[in-house]
Amino acid sequence: xxxxxxxxxxxxxTLPLPVLExxxxxxxxxxxxGMSIIESSHRSPEYSAVHQETIALFHELLGISDxxxxxxxxxxxxTQFFTVPMNxxxxxxxxxxxxxxxxxxxxxxxAELFGDIHVAxxxxxxxxxxxxxxxxxxxxxxxxxxxxxxxxxxxxxxTQYHTFPKPVAGSFLxxxxxxxxxxxxxxxxxxxxxxxxxxxxxxxxxVTVVIMRKDVLDLCADGIPTMASYKTxxxxxxxxxxxxxxxxxxxxxxxxxxxxxxxxxAMEQINREKAGLIYGAxxxxxxxxxxxxxxxxxxxxxxxxxxxxxxxxxxxxxxxKANGMxxxxxxxxxxxxxxxxxxxxxxxxxxxxxxxMNDFAKNNG
Amino acid sequence: xxxxxxxxxxxxxTLPLPVLExxxxxxxxxxxxGMSIIESSHRSPEYSAVHQETIALFHELLGISDxxxxxxxxxxxxTQFFTVPMNxxxxxxxxxxxxxxxxxxxxxxxAELFGDIHVAxxxxxxxxxxxxxxxxxxxxxxxxxxxxxxxxxxxxxxTQYHTFPKPVAGSFLxxxxxxxxxxxxxxxxxxxxxxxxxxxxxxxxxVTVVIMRKDVLDLCADGIPTMASYKTxxxxxxxxxxxxxxxxxxxxxxxxxxxxxxxxxAMEQINREKAGLIYGAxxxxxxxxxxxxxxxxxxxxxxxxxxxxxxxxxxxxxxxKANGMxxxxxxxxxxxxxxxxxxxxxxxxxxxxxxxMNDFAKNNG
Numbered sequence: 161x162x163x164x165x166x167x168x169x170x171x172x173x174t175l176p177l178p179v180l181e182x183x184x185x186x187x188x189x190x191x192x193x194g195m196s197i198i199e200s201s202h203r204s205p206e207y208s209a210v211h212q213e214t215i216a217l218f219h220e221l222l223g224i225s226d227x228x229x230x231x232x233x234x235x236x237x238x239t240q241f242f243t244v245p246m247n248x249x250x251x252x253x254x255x256x257x258x259x260x261x262x263x264x265x266x267x268x269x270x271a272e273l274f275g276d277i278h279v280a281x282x283x284x285x286x287x288x289x290x291x292x293x294x295x296x297x298x299x300x301x302x303x304x305x306x307x308x309x310x311x312x313x314x315x316x317x318x319t320q321y322h323t324f325p326k327p328v329a330g331s332f333l334x335x336x337x338x339x340x341x342x343x344x345x346x347x348x349x350x351x352x353x354x355x356x357x358x359x360x361x362x363x364x365x366x367v368t369v370v371i372m373r374k375d376v377l378d379l380c381a382d383g384i385p386t387m388a389s390y391k392t393x394x395x396x397x398x399x400x401x402x403x404x405x406x407x408x409x410x411x412x413x414x415x416x417x418x419x420x421x422x423x424x425x426a427m428e429q430i431n432r433e434k435a436g437l438i439y440g441a442x443x444x445x446x447x448x449x450x451x452x453x454x455x456x457x458x459x460x461x462x463x464x465x466x467x468x469x470x471x472x473x474x475x476x477x478x479x480x481k482a483n484g485m486x487x488x489x490x491x492x493x494x495x496x497x498x499x500x501x502x503x504x505x506x507x508x509x510x511x512x513x514x515x516x517m518n519d520f521a522k523n524n525g
Numbered sequence: 526x527x528x529x530x531x532x533x534x535x536x537x538x539t540l541p542l543p544v545l546e547x548x549x550x551x552x553x554x555x556x557x558x559g560m561s562i563i564e565s566s567h568r569s570p571e572y573s574a575v576h577q578e579t580i581a582l583f584h585e586l587l588g589i590s591d592x593x594x595x596x597x598x599x600x601x602x603x604t605q606f607f608t609v610p611m612n613x614x615x616x617x618x619x620x621x622x623x624x625x626x627x628x629x630x631x632x633x634x635x636a637e638l639f640g641d642i643h644v645a646x647x648x649x650x651x652x653x654x655x656x657x658x659x660x661x662x663x664x665x666x667x668x669x670x671x672x673x674x675x676x677x678x679x680x681x682x683x684t685q686y687h688t689f690p691k692p693v694a695g696s697f698l699x700x701x702x703x704x705x706x707x708x709x710x711x712x713x714x715x716x717x718x719x720x721x722x723x724x725x726x727x728x729x730x731x732v733t734v735v736i737m738r739k740d741v742l743d744l745c746a747d748g749i750p751t752m753a754s755y756k757t758x759x760x761x762x763x764x765x766x767x768x769x770x771x772x773x774x775x776x777x778x779x780x781x782x783x784x785x786x787x788x789x790x791a792m793e794q795i796n797r798e799k800a801g802l803i804y805g806a807x808x809x810x811x812x813x814x815x816x817x818x819x820x821x822x823x824x825x826x827x828x829x830x831x832x833x834x835x836x837x838x839x840x841x842x843x844x845x846k847a848n849g850m851x852x853x854x855x856x857x858x859x860x861x862x863x864x865x866x867x868x869x870x871x872x873x874x875x876x877x878x879x880x881x882m883n884d885f886a887k888n889n890g
Contacts, residue, residue: 165559169566172770177553180561184552188545194530194849196545198729198775201534201852234599234731235752238766242750270750359767364563366599366731366769385607385635387600388753401603402724404731405537406771410563484559487566 166509169487170315170462170500171339171360179413179504197409202402211403214412221415221424224348224371231370231390232398232408237263237338237357240368241270244309244334244353247390249275250381253306255334256280258299258325261290261314262493263336271309278302283319289494290317292454296326305331306379307352313340315360316491318464318498319457326350332376340461341369342418343503344428352376361461361502363411366404418503427503434501434510435460441514445521452496466496468525473497476520485513531874534852535680535827535865536704536725539874544778562774567767576768579777586780586789589713589736596735596755597763597773602628602703602722605733606635609674609699609718612755614640615746618671620699621645623664623690626655626679627858628701636674643667648684654859655682657819661691670696671744672717678705680725681856683829683863684822691715697741705826706734707783708868709793717741726826726867728776732769783868792868799866800825802879810886817861831861833890838862841885850878 167174190197193206200207218230233239244267249255254276257268260283271277280301281294293314301308308327312335313320320340327333332352341356348354352373359365372390380390392400418427439458442449442465450466451458467473473496477489490496501510532539555562558571565572583595598604609632614620619641622633625648636642645666646659658679666673673692677700678685685705692698697717706721713719717738724730737755745755757765783792804823807814807830815831816823832838838861842854855861866875 163554163557163559167560167564169564169569172564172566172767174564175561180553184549187549187552188542189528192528194528194851195532196540199532199534199537199539201537202730204534234601234604234769236599236766239599239752242752246750266751270752273748273750357767359770364771365567365767366772383638385611385638386631387604387607387635401601402537402722402730404599404769404772405724406729406775407731407769410771486559 166485166506166512167487168485168499168501168505168509168513170491170498171357171502172365173360173500173502174504175363175410176414176417176504179410179417182413183410198406200405202399202405207405210409210412211399214408214415217412217415217419218369218371221342221418222348222371223345227374228348229372229374229377229394231372231393232403233368233370233393234366234404235368236365237336237355237368238266240336240355240370241267242273243388243390244355245271245274246384246388247380248306248376252276254278254302254304256301256305256308258282258294258308258310259284260293260311260319261317263314263316263338264311267309267311267336280308289452290314290319291452292457293319293321295323299325301328303328307332307334309334309336311336313337313459313461315339315462315500316494318453318459318462320459320461322456324350332373339502340459342424342427343431343461345424358407358411360500363414364407366407367411369411414504430507431460431501431503434505434507435463437510437514438463438499438501438517441517445518445525448521448525449517461502462498462500464490464494464496464498470495472524475524479520480513480516483512483516485509485516531850531871531877532852533850533864533866533870533874533878535856535863536722536867537730538725538865538867539869540728540775541779541782541869544775544782547778548775563771565770567764567770572770575774575777576764579773579780582777582780582784583734583736586707586783587713588710592739593713594737594739594742594759596737596758597768598733598735598758599731599769600733601730602701602720602733603631605701605720605735606632607638608753608755609720610636610639611749611753612745613671613741617641619643619667619669621666621670621673623647623659623673623675624649625658625676625684626682628679628681628703629676632674632676632701645673654817655679655684656817657822658684658686660688664690666693668693672697672699674699674701676701678702678824678826680704680827680865681859683818683824683827685824685826687821689715697738704867705824707789707792708796708826710789723772723776725865728779729772731772732776734776779869795872796825796866796868799870799872799875800828802875803828803864803866803882806879806882810883810890813886813890814882826867827863827865829855829859829861829863835860837889840889844885845878845881848877848881850874850881
C-alpha cells in the first residue's frame with residue numbers, strides 16, 4: 161500500500177497515481193527495448209511514437225484541428241513571456257495585455273522590451289491585490305494590435321477567466337494557460353497562441369506546451385535567435401534539438417489517463433464538483449472563512465480563502481498537514497490559504513479537505 | 526533479471542543501471558514524503574536538498590571553487606548558443622570562435638546576430654568533414670576579444686580537445702562541453718563559461734548546466750529578456766522560475782554514482798581504458814577499419830570509424846544490433862560507424878563491441 165499525502169501544491173503538483181505506477185513499471189526497460197525511455201535516442205522509433213502520440217492527444221482532447229500546431233519548448237512559461245513578443249512585435253507592432261496578477265505583470269515587463277504595449281485591463285486594487293478578471297466591457301482595447309494577451313487562470317491570486325476576452329477585429333488572443341490548460345474544452349477560434357508550463361495540469365516540470373494557429377507563423381520575425389524562433393520548432397516538429405524527453409513522455413501518460421476518464425467533458429464535471437466542495441465549505445462557514453475573490457472570477461484550479469486571523473491560518477495549515485494534507489499555504493505575496501486542485505488531484509483529497517475545513521471552523525469559530 | 530542492450534547512442538544515452546534502479550525504487554514515495562519527487566514543490570525541503578546537493582557535487586567532482594557558479598537552464602545547449610553572445614557581446618564587443626564541427630557552426634551562426642565574430646580556427650576539410658581540433662599554433666586569435674569559444678568534444682565528428690586552447694590576455698574561454706563534461710578533471714582557470722546539455726554524460730535530456738566564473742557576471746548585459754539573462758539565474762540560484770525537476774534530480778543521482786566510483790580521476794582511467802579497447806580494435810584490423818580522425822584529436826567519448834565499404838558498414842550495424850549492441854550508426858551527415866561511450870557506458874559493452882569488431886573484420890575482410 162503506497163503512502164500518499166493529499167498534495168495541494170500549486171505546481172509542481174500531484175500527478176495521477178496510475179500514471180506514476182505505469183512510469184515506474186516500465187522505467188528500466190521501456191516496452192522491451194532493453195533501455196529506459198530516458199536513455200532512448202530522441203530519433204528512435206520508441207521516442208518518436210511517444211512524441212507524436214502526445215501531440216495527437218492534445219489535438220484530440222482539445223478538439224483542435226490541424227490548423228493548429230502543438231509544440232514543445234524549454235525554459236518554462238516565463239521564457240514564452242519574451243518569446244511571444246520577440247516573434248510577433250518586430251517592426252513597431254503593438255499588443256494589448258490584461259493585467260490580472262503576478263504572471264501577467266511579468267509577461268508585460270518582457271513584452272515592453274520588444275513592442276508598443278498597452279495595459280487594456282487591470283484588476284489590481286488599492287492594496288496591490290488582484291481579485292477578479294476584467295470582463296469585456298471593462299477592457300480598453302486598441303485597434304491595430306497584433307494580439308491581446310491574457311492569463312486564463314491566476315495561480316497566485318486564485319482567479320480565472322470563465323468567459324474569454326474577445327480580441328478586436330484582425331487581432332488574436334495569446335493566452336498563458338499554465339495553470340488551467342486542459343481543465344475543460346474551449347473554443348480555440350480566437351486564439352493565435354496558447355502556452356502552458358507543464359507542472360500544474362499537464363505533468364512534471366521541464367517543458368512548455370505551445371499551441372499555435374498556423375497562420376500566425378507567417379507573422380513571426382526572421383533574424384531572431386534560432387532557438388527563440390517559433391519557425392524553428394514549427395518546421396522541425398519540436399525536434400530541432402533534443403527535446404526534454406521525460407517531461408513529454410510523462411505528459412503523454414497524463415493525457416492518456418485523461419482520455420480514459422472520458423476526456424475533457426468528464427474532467428470539467430469532476431473539476432467543478434471538486435471546486436464546489438471547497439467553495440461550499442467556505443460559504444457554509446461564512447463567519448469563519450472568507451473568499452477574497454469576486455464570485456464570477458473564482459478559479460476552479462486554485463481556491464484561495466482567508467481565516468479570521470493570520471494565526472488561525474497558520475494553525476489551519478499546520479493541522480491540515482498533520483492530517484495528511486500538504487501545500488495549503490497561500491503564496492507568500494498574498495498570504496492566506498490556497499488549495500490547488502488540478503485535474504490530477506483526487507476527489508478523496510478534496511472531500512477530506514472540505515470535511516477538515518468544516519471541523520476546523522466549528523472547533524475554532 | 527533486467528534485459529539491457531548495450532546502448533551506444535550519441536545522446537540521449539545510456540545511464541548507470543544503479544541510478545535507474547534507485548529512481549525506480551523511490552519514484553512514487555520520495556523519502557517517505559508521500560509523493561514523487563516530480564510532484565514535490567520546487568520550494569519544498571525535499572527538492573531544495575536535491576538542487577543544492579547537485580550543485581555541490583559539481584563543485585566537488587570538478588574541484589572548482591566558489592569563484593564559479595553552477596546554474597541550471599532550459600532549452601538545451603542550443604539555447605546557450607545565443608544566450609552567451611546576447612549576454613556578453615553588447616555594445617560592439619567581439620569574440621573569437623573555433624569551428625570544429627556542426628555544433629560549433631551553429632554556435633557561430635547565433636553569435637553573429639549579436640557581435641563581431643571571427644573564426645580563429647577552422648578544421649573543415651575540402652570534403653566538408655571535420656577531422657581534428659586545431660592546436661594553439663593554428664589559431665588566429667584577435668586581441669581585445671571578450672571570449673574565445675570552442676567545442677571541447679565534437680559528438681558528430683568524433684574529435685576532442687585534449688589540450689585546451691589558450692585565450693589571449695584579458696579574454697576567457699567559453700566552452701560547449703555537452704558531450705564530454707565530467708569525463709575527467711581539468712583546470713578551469715581560463716574558463717569564464719562552461720555549458721553542457723545533460724543528455725550525454727550527465728543524465729536525461731531537459732536541462733543545461735552552465736558554470737560561470739563569478740567575475741563574468743559583471744560583463745553581462747542589462748535590458749535583455751529576463752529568462753535569457755544569466756543575472757536572473759545567478760541571483761536566484763536557478764530557482765527564479767520552476768526548474769526542470771526530474772532532469773536535475775537524475776543528474777544528482779549520476780553525480781553521486783560518479784563520486785562512488787572514485788570521482789573523475791577514476792572515471793578518466795575507465796574512460797581511457799574503454800576508448801582504448803575500441804581504438805585498439807580499429808588499429809588491430811588496419812586492412813578493414815579506418816579512423817578518419819587525426820590521432821591527437823581522437824575523442825574518448827564518440828569513437829568513429831569506417832569499414833571498407835558502405836554496404837559493410839550497414840551490415841556491421843545490423844549484425845551488432847542483432848547481437849545486443851544498438852546505436853552504432855554514424856551521424857547521417859558523416860556516415861560510417863560511431864560508438865558513443867560516455868561515462869555511464871559499461872565496460873562489458875565496450876568489450877563486447879571490441880570482440881565483435883574483431884570477429885566482423887575476420888569474417889568479412
